[in-house]
Amino acid sequence: MKALVFERQLARFAASRLAADLAGSGHGVGVGPLELLEVEPPALPGEDWVRLEPRLAGICGSDLATLDGRSSRYFEHIVSFPFVPGHEVVADVKGGLREGERVVVEPVLSCAARGFDPPCDPCGRGERGRCERIAFGALSAGLQIGYCADTGGGWSAGLVAHESQLLTVSGEMSDEAAVMIEPAACAIHAALVSERAPSAKVLVLGAGTLGLLTIAALRAHVSPAVLVVVAKYPEQRRWADRLGADYVVGPGETLRAARRLTSSLALPADGREIARVTGGVDVVFDCVGSADSLESSLSVVRPGGEIVLVGMPGPVKIDLAPLWQREVVLRGAYAYGTEQTPAGPRRTFELAAELVASRDLGELVSAAYPLERYEEAIAHAAAAGRRGAVKVVFDLRRRAGRQLGGKKENR
Amino acid sequence: MSPRPGVVLEVDRSTPPTLFWYGEGFRLEKLPVGSRVIYPPEPVAALADPEGAIRHALENPLGDSAPLSSLLTPGMKLTIAFDDVSLPLPPMRAPDIRQRVIEAVLEMAAQKGVDDVELVAALALHRRMTDEELRHALGERVFNAFAPYGLLRQHDAEDPSNLVHLGLTEEGEDVELNKRAAESDLLVYVNINLVAMDGGHKSVATGLSSYKSLRHHHNVRTMQHSRSFMDMHRSELHSSNWRMGKVIAEAGVKVFQIETTLNTDTFPQQFRFLQRREWEWNLADRSAFLASSKALEKTPPEIARKIFHSIRAPHALASVQAGEVGPVHVRTLEHVHRQQLVTVEGQTDILTMGLPFISPYNVNSIMNPILVACLGLGYFFNLYRGRPLVREGGVVIMSHPTPWAFNPVHHPSYIDFFEQVLADTTDLFEIESKYEHAFATDPWYIHLYRTGNAYHGVHPFYMWYWCAHALNHLSRVIVVGGDRAAVRRLGFSPASTLSDALEMAEDVVGRDPSITHIHTPPLLLADVQ
Numbered sequence: 043m044k045a046l047v048f049e050r051q052l053a054r055f056a057a058s059r060l061a062a063d064l065a066g067s068g069h070g071v072g073v074g075p076l077e078l079l080e081v082e083p084p085a086l087p088g089e090d091w092v093r094l095e096p097r098l099a100g101i102c103g104s105d106l107a108t109l110d111g112r113s114s115r116y117f118e119h120i121v122s123f124p125f126v127p128g129h130e131v132v133a134d135v136k137g138g139l140r141e142g143e144r145v146v147v148e149p150v151l152s153c154a155a156r157g158f159d160p161p162c163d164p165c166g167r168g169e170r171g172r173c174e175r176i177a178f179g180a181l182s183a184g185l186q187i188g189y190c191a192d193t194g195g196g197w198s199a200g201l202v203a204h205e206s207q208l209l210t211v212s213g214e215m216s217d218e219a220a221v222m223i224e225p226a227a228c229a230i231h232a233a234l235v236s237e238r239a240p241s242a243k244v245l246v247l248g249a250g251t252l253g254l255l256t257i258a259a260l261r262a263h264v265s266p267a268v269l270v271v272v273a274k275y276p277e278q279r280r281w282a283d284r285l286g287a288d289y290v291v292g293p294g295e296t297l298r299a300a301r302r303l304t305s306s307l308a309l310p311a312d313g314r315e316i317a318r319v320t321g322g323v324d325v326v327f328d329c330v331g332s333a334d335s336l337e338s339s340l341s342v343v344r345p346g347g348e349i350v351l352v353g354m355p356g357p358v359k360i361d362l363a364p365l366w367q368r369e370v371v372l373r374g375a376y377a378y379g380t381e382q383t384p385a386g387p388r389r390t391f392e393l394a395a396e397l398v399a400s401r402d403l404g405e406l407v408s409a410a411y412p413l414e415r416y417e418e419a420i421a422h423a424a425a426a427g428r429r430g431a432v433k434v435v436f437d438l439r440r441r442a443g444r445q446l447g448g449k450k451e452n453r
Numbered sequence: 454m455s456p457r458p459g460v461v462l463e464v465d466r467s468t469p470p471t472l473f474w475y476g477e478g479f480r481l482e483k484l485p486v487g488s489r490v491i492y493p494p495e496p497v498a499a500l501a502d503p504e505g506a507i508r509h510a511l512e513n514p515l516g517d518s519a520p521l522s523s524l525l526t527p528g529m530k531l532t533i534a535f536d537d538v539s540l541p542l543p544p545m546r547a548p549d550i551r552q553r554v555i556e557a558v559l560e561m562a563a564q565k566g567v568d569d570v571e572l573v574a575a576l577a578l579h580r581r582m583t584d585e586e587l588r589h590a591l592g593e594r595v596f597n598a599f600a601p602y603g604l605l606r607q608h609d610a611e612d613p614s615n616l617v618h619l620g621l622t623e624e625g626e627d628v629e630l631n632k633r634a635a636e637s638d639l640l641v642y643v644n645i646n647l648v649a650m651d652g653g654h655k656s657v658a659t660g661l662s663s664y665k666s667l668r669h670h671h672n673v674r675t676m677q678h679s680r681s682f683m684d685m686h687r688s689e690l691h692s693s694n695w696r697m698g699k700v701i702a703e704a705g706v707k708v709f710q711i712e713t714t715l716n717t718d719t720f721p722q723q724f725r726f727l728q729r730r731e732w733e734w735n736l737a738d739r740s741a742f743l744a745s746s747k748a749l750e751k752t753p754p755e756i757a758r759k760i761f762h763s764i765r766a767p768h769a770l771a772s773v774q775a776g777e778v779g780p781v782h783v784r785t786l787e788h789v790h791r792q793q794l795v796t797v798e799g800q801t802d803i804l805t806m807g808l809p810f811i812s813p814y815n816v817n818s819i820m821n822p823i824l825v826a827c828l829g830l831g832y833f834f835n836l837y838r839g840r841p842l843v844r845e846g847g848v849v850i851m852s853h854p855t856p857w858a859f860n861p862v863h864h865p866s867y868i869d870f871f872e873q874v875l876a877d878t879t880d881l882f883e884i885e886s887k888y889e890h891a892f893a894t895d896p897w898y899i900h901l902y903r904t905g906n907a908y909h910g911v912h913p914f915y916m917w918y919w920c921a922h923a924l925n926h927l928s929r930v931i932v933v934g935g936d937r938a939a940v941r942r943l944g945f946s947p948a949s950t951l952s953d954a955l956e957m958a959e960d961v962v963g964r965d966p967s968i969t970h971i972h973t974p975p976l977l978l979a980d981v982q
Contacts, residue, residue, distance in 0.1 A: 295872050302869050305895050313862045313901040 043083055044413055045198030048108070050123035051075045059111030067110050068424025071417050076109055076127075078413060084194040087180055088157065090205045093136040094147065096438045098221040098410065099196025100130030101423040103252065103331075104354045105188075109420060114356045121189040122182035128196025128436070129188030132211060132220035136200070145208040146223045147196070148391050149187035150377050155204035156180050168380030168387060171231070186377075197413065197436055209391045212399075219404030220395075221435055222255070226403060227394035229255035230263060232327060232352040232375035234382070239264045239348075242324035243304055247296070247339055249273035249282045250426065251406060251433045252352055253329035258401050260327075261286035263383070263393070268303055270323070272296050272338075275427040285401065293338075300342035318364070322347060327375075333358035340364045350375050410437035456495035459795030459977055462730070464488040469731045471970055472742075473807030473951075475934060476820060476854045477757035478749045479727075479742070480807070482951045488968040489801070491842075492730050493977035496716035497792050499769030503550075506773050507557045510711065515784060516777025521558065521709060524639050527566035532637040533558055534573045534608075534661055535590070538582045539813035540645040541715055542974075543761075544589060545768040550713050552592035554643045554773070558711075559595065571633055572599050574607040575642070575660025578667065578902070578909035579814070580863050581607045586817070606633070610663040610909065611899050618665075619704040622696035626669035628704075631661040635706050644712045646785045648836075649683040649793070649978055652712050653782035654698025655691065662697075664893055664911060669693055673881040676921035681835035683978055685786070698778060711775040712785040715768040717792055717975035724764070728975050754856065761810040762817050793978040797842065800981060802966035803958045804843035805951070806833045808853040809974055814908065814916065818860045822939040823867050823875075823916050825855045830930065831919030833971060839981040841926060842969060848929045848958040850951070855935030855943075862906055866898045870913035871942060879944035881921050889914050928961045 058074025086093065105127050107113045129149035135141055152170035153161035156179030164172035177183035184190020187203060194201030211220045233239065233256060244266035246256050253271070260266055271287040272295075273279045282290045291299040297316045301308050306321030322344035328335050331353030337360050339349045345368040352375050365372060378390030398404065408431035411419035416436070423434035462468070470481035471490055484490065500506045511521040518524075525531065535551045538544075555572070562570055572591070574582055587605065588596045599605035608631050609615060617635045619628045634640045634657070642660075646652040659667065669675075670693035678689035685691040701708065720727045724745070726738035734742070749757055772788040774781050810820060812828040820828070829851040834841065843849060859868045874888050889911060892898065898910025923930075930945040931954040940947040948954035959966060971979070 289873065291872065298869055298872065301897060302873060302891075302895070305891070305897070307897050307900060311900070311904075313865050313905045313907050315861055 043081060043199035045079060045081045045126045045194065046413060046416055047077055047079045047081060047124045047126055049075045049077070055111050058109060062110035062112065066424065067106055068421040070110055071420045074109055074111070076416070078416060081198075083200040084192060084202050086202055087192055091202050092138050092140060092205065092208070094131070094133035094145070094201050094203055095136050095199065096128070096131050096133040096196045096201065096436075097144070097217045098132050098407075098435045098437055098439070099128040100221050100225065100433055100435045101420060102130055102225065103250065106420070106424050107354060107356060112356050117185070117189070120177050120183050120185045122184050122191040125184065125189050125191050126195035126198045126201065127188050128198065129186045130221055130224040130435075131187070131196035131201070132217050133196070133201070135208070140208075144211040144220070146211055146220050146391070146395075147187060147203050148207045148209060148227070148378070149224065150207075150379075151176060151181060151184050151186060151190055151193070153179070154206040168389075170379040171377030172379070197416070199438060209395065211395075215395070215399060216404050217439070218407040219398050219402070222398050222403045222406055222433065223391060223394045225251055225433075226255045226259070226398050227378040227390040228252060228375070229259040229352070230393050230397065231378040231381065231390050232256055232350055233259035233264050235373065235375045236325050236348055236350050239266055239325045241265065241267050243268045244270070244325045244327065245296075245300060245323045245342060246271045246287070246327045246329060247335050248329035248353060249278035250329065254278070254281050254285055254406065254432065255403065256327050256329055256352055257282055257285040257287055258397060258403065262397050262400070270299055270303055275430065277430040277432070278427055281406070281432065296338055296342060304344065317341070321345075324348070325350060327352050329353045331355035333360050336360050340370065343368070343370050345369060347371070348373065406432040407435055408432050409434045411435075412437060456497055459494040460492045460730075461795065461797055462490045462492065464490065469734075471972070472727070472731060473805070473852045473970075474809040474974075475807060475852045477754065477761045477810045479746060480852055480934070484805070484970060485955070485968060488970060490970045490972050491795055491797060491977060491979060492972045493717060493795065493975045494792060496718040496769075496975070497771050499716060499718075500771065500773070503553055503770040504557065506770065507554055510773045510775040511557060511561065514709070514776025515774055516780035518709060518776035521641070521775065522561050522565060524707075524709060525562050525565035525567050527568075529567055529638040530569045530636070531562055531567050531639050531641065532571050532573055532634045533641045533643060534575045534631075534634055534657070535643040536645050536656070536660070537574050537576050537579050538586045538590070538816050539579060540651070541647045541766065541768055542811050542813065542816070543719070543764045543766045544816065545715065546765040547589065548592055549590045550645060550715065550770055551590045551643050552595060553770070554711055554713065555591060555595055558641055558643070570604065572605045573631060573634060573661070575656065576608045576610070577660050577662060578610055578664065578912050578915075580902070580906045580908045583906060608661055609903055611903050616663050619706070620700050622693070622700050624693070624696060626693060626697060627665045628658070628697045628700040629663045629666045630657070630701065630706070634661050635704070639707050639709060641709045641711065644710065646712050646714050646789055648976060649685070649786055649789050652785055653685065653691065653694065654701075654778055655694040656710065657701060657708055658694045658697035664909070666697065671915045671918060673885050673918050673921050676918045677925055680922060681837050681841070683835055684838045708778055709775065710778045710781045711773065712781050713770060714772045714785060714788040714792065716771045718767045718769055719975045721764060721767060754854075758810065758819065790978065793976055794838070794980050795977050797969075797979045797981050800840055800844040801842060801847065801969035802844060802962040803848045803850060803955065803968045804834070805850045805968065805970040806852075806973070808833070808851050814912070815860075815863070818863045819856070819858050820853070821859045821864055821867055821871070822855050822857065822936075822943055823871060823913050825853050825932070825935070826943050826945075827916040827919045829853070830923035831916065833973065834923040836971065836973065836977060837979045837981050842971065842979050842981055843927065845926050846928045846962070848931065848961055849923065849927055850931045850933060850948075850954045850958060852933040852951070853935055855932055855939050857936050857939040863908060864913070865901055865907050866892055866895070866910040867908070867913040870917075875942050875944075881918060881924065884914065884917060929958065931957055
């Protein structure tokens with residue numbers, strides 16, 4: 043079968059990083075370690091595993107960071123090579139009792155998938171994203187499908203997944219909507235991870251897929267008092283507004299907007315260009331994860347406030363003096379699992395499916411490409427905001443000869 | 454030879470192109486045949502002996518006021534308030550008329566043994582003047598005699614300890630005033646009456662008041678009912694100030710008003726062509742125009758701004774009158790009208806205007822988009838008496854580069870107003886109800902107003918309200934040569950050329966419209982019959 047395979051090839055890795063540095067994100071694919079190959083389908087690791095044929099598979103920011111060679115070396119021991127990327131997947135089950143069922147994959151490879159019984163403490167609480175055994179057990183190391191040598195990934199004609207990782211997609215939901223469930227789950231988890239966000243002044247920094255979904259999640263589950271969004275491009279601004287931002291501002295307006303909305307003072311005190319506000323918003327959801335975005339977050343969060351890191355960061359160099367002096371809480375928000383809701387504990391993926399359906403988030407899928415055009419697809423995804431797009435996906439449906447379930451045509 | 458009056462020229466085939474101001478530059482535009490161009494009167498003669506005229510005015514007051522010398526007694530508390538940096542435009546050559554008048558008053562006070570004297574810049578909610586600006590307005594001698602001892606102050610409308618509430622008008626309007634001024638035995642106000650809107654009770658009731666007072670007349674309703682600001686008898690803005698003036702007088706505040714008018718000798722020698730009628734340009738004028746235009750084409754905007762803001766106008770004193778506020782202002786208006794009034798027959802479908810580099814609120818600063826709107830629709834549109842120059846449902850076309858640029862020191866709240874408020878709505882009442890209070894009470898803006906050189910947080914709202922009458926009256930506003938995004942943010946239409954703009958205007962007012970160009974500055978006031 044066809045698959046985009048990411049090999050551990052240091053020279054190609056360096057070349058892709060150089061190309062991305064020189065020409066921008068997504069431009070290192072041609073020289074990097076990703077190749078379209080004919081491969082054997084992955085073997086089923088155990089009885090509770092099923093084969094899947096992807097319909098759509100998203101291209102995520104973390105995928106782009108990997109392809110650009112910008113990922114942190116932190117991940118070295120929790121991924122295994124070669125792997126097939128693609129962890130945002132809507133697929134059909136092939137074989138077994140669930141044959142033909144349309145499912146989305148919850149890609150975290152936690153204790154259940156790895157055969158640990160009893161599970162680790164976080165998994166025992168349903169917090170799969172915090173699993174302590176992602177490099178152990180019945181599978182090679184790999185924090186998620188899409189980073190594990192044994193499972194395959196969504197950027198291919200076939201992968202395997204554990205029963206515990208599947209969520210059935212209702213018949214009314216389009217493939218485009220279904221493929222948004224995984225990133226929506228990330229956003230919901232991020233929105234709910236902050237105890238300060240309810241009734242607070244909240245700023246969402248970045249309005250790519252994750253930023254926009256975080257806005258939707260905050261509106262649906264948290265009810266902040268004021269929700270201001272920093273969006274760079276017109277299409278992002280339009281979406282941010284539609285999804286419930288109270289104010290949408292440009293990156294150059296962030297400091298002034300935060301100051302204004304919190305009636306804060308600012309520094310320097312003589313009114314020249316503002317360097318930082320002395321008060322600030324209660325919570326920043328940093329949906330970018332860069333040094334610039336973290337610095338920006340630190341400059342607009344109030345003393346005692348919180349920064350939730352939603353976008354995947356890499357190695358960054360920032361001045362933590364404001365974090366220390368202003369007693370700011372910096373916390374990560376990775377993946378999903380189980381959320382505490384007023385109605386009791388709920389699986390994040392179920393909440394995400396509801397959110398995607400209620401807000402028509404399938405419309406965020408802007409373009410779909412066949413695997414053969416992966417260089418184009420990745421370049422498009424890397425420049426999504428600038429090109430007026432949000433989510434770019436691979437469309438595997440034509441390959442398998444199945445009926446088109448989506449609304450979007452290839453661009 | 455007496456100066457020639459203003460004139461309305463009808464453009465024919467032989468009419469040379471008309472000069473349009475374009476920020477820190479100019480454009481020569483060919484107006485369609487049949488268009489009208491309103492030219493201001495030539496500058497009236499300067500008073501031959503300004504010092505003598507000032508002394509005469511102080512000792513021969515109008516109304517029920519006694520001569521100034523008889524109001525000055527040893528041991529009294531005397532406050533001299535004066536108009537701030539927003540006047541005159543451009544700033545005048547030294548000596549500034551405020552210096553001349555204040556020196557005369559101080560000399561008289563010294564002769565009468567008055568020791569307790571303070572000077573107050575009547576800022577209202579304008580920015581504080583810099584020391585350099587104060588030195589220019591008052592002269593070195595006055596500045597050095599008062600500033601080092603804390604006796605030269607700038608009115609602080611956000612200092613509760615230096616404000617006093619004098620009561621309510623019959624309409625329930627708060628009258629809150631500078632405490633030092635209100636508690637002085639005599640308040641002398643030194644005014645520069647550049648346009649008919651200035652002066653009268655507005656000097657004290659606005660210049661020395663607070664937001665609590667100002668909000669009663671600086672609001673959308675009042676602005677929409679001021680038709681125009683330049684005609685005090687049809688201006689709700691003035692009615693409110695006059696009511697406040699009455700409360701101030703009834704509270705026992707004794708005001709000795711000194712009003713001055715300047716002639717419209719606006720530009721120095723190298724820019725003389727700017728105040729000449731194009732068909733009368735001589736070789737020197739044409740050469741100066743060409744040289745200036747060519748040089749400006751290659752000059753970065755910041756440098757051009759510096760060059761233009763360094764202009765010192767050769768304005769000369771045309772009149773000075775003193776005494777009781779009401780009668781003084783009546784006389785002042787006669788002088789303003791003598792200098793500026795031009796009779797215009799009937800309204801026009803399209804009014805064109807070239808906006809210069811300066812307005813009252815960007816002296817030594819950037820003309821940001823909100824100030825462009827205010828200069829065009831708040832000031833130039835309102836340069837009429839009787840009926841507006843442009844008919845209801847008509848179009849205004851103005852030329853200005855309208856850069857998306859702000860001075861963060863002078864106009865911090867303007868940036869937020871532009872980024873947040875106008876991005877949300879341009880509707881006057883919605884803006885007023887939804888945003889004004891937050892901006893007016895924002896502690897950061899208050900801090901910058903009180904300690905820096907920033908306009909008050911609410912000031913951009915006033916600039917927008919200033920456009921209220923025009924925005925209600927017009928069908929469309931078109932900006933020629935402006936930054937397209939900035940123009941659109943204002944709710945106006947951008948056009949690349951005047952002919953494009955005229956074509957766009959025809960979509961609204963119909964084919965073969967009447968077109969009138971208001972050729973200012975120098976300033977004029979159209980008396981529309």
